[in-house]
Amino acid sequence: MKKVEIFDPAMCCSTGVCGPGVDPELTRVASAVYSLEQKKFDITRFNLANEPGAFVDNEVVNKVLLEKGPDALPLILVNNEIVKVGAYPTNEELAEWLDVKAAELQEKPRVRVSLKFEK
Structure with a gap:
């Protein structure tokens, strides 16, 4: 199985939904990565701000x-x-790198919310 690693620049989060504006490109990538993870592909993201060791330890990236x-x-x-x-x-x-269809990379994370109503 192929291994994909994404080395992100320093940022507060990888989803694109933090800060004053939403970055649709980061949101798209986060959704694609989530979809691939759900299909058990070996894909990892590293954020320079949070995981600088991954950048130093990888000779190619360094x-x-x-x-x-x-x-x-x-x-x-x-x-x-x-x-x-x-x-x-x-x-x-x-999709090309991992031999899947691009449409399979648009799964959105589902979040369950529990609501409690008080009388």
């Missing part, structure tokens, strides 16, 4: 950052080989 700086992020690896630098993959690219 080399790109030393050469190009943080503008190289996001950096996408498939089986530890660079497939995209400086931009997030499209759903079509993820």
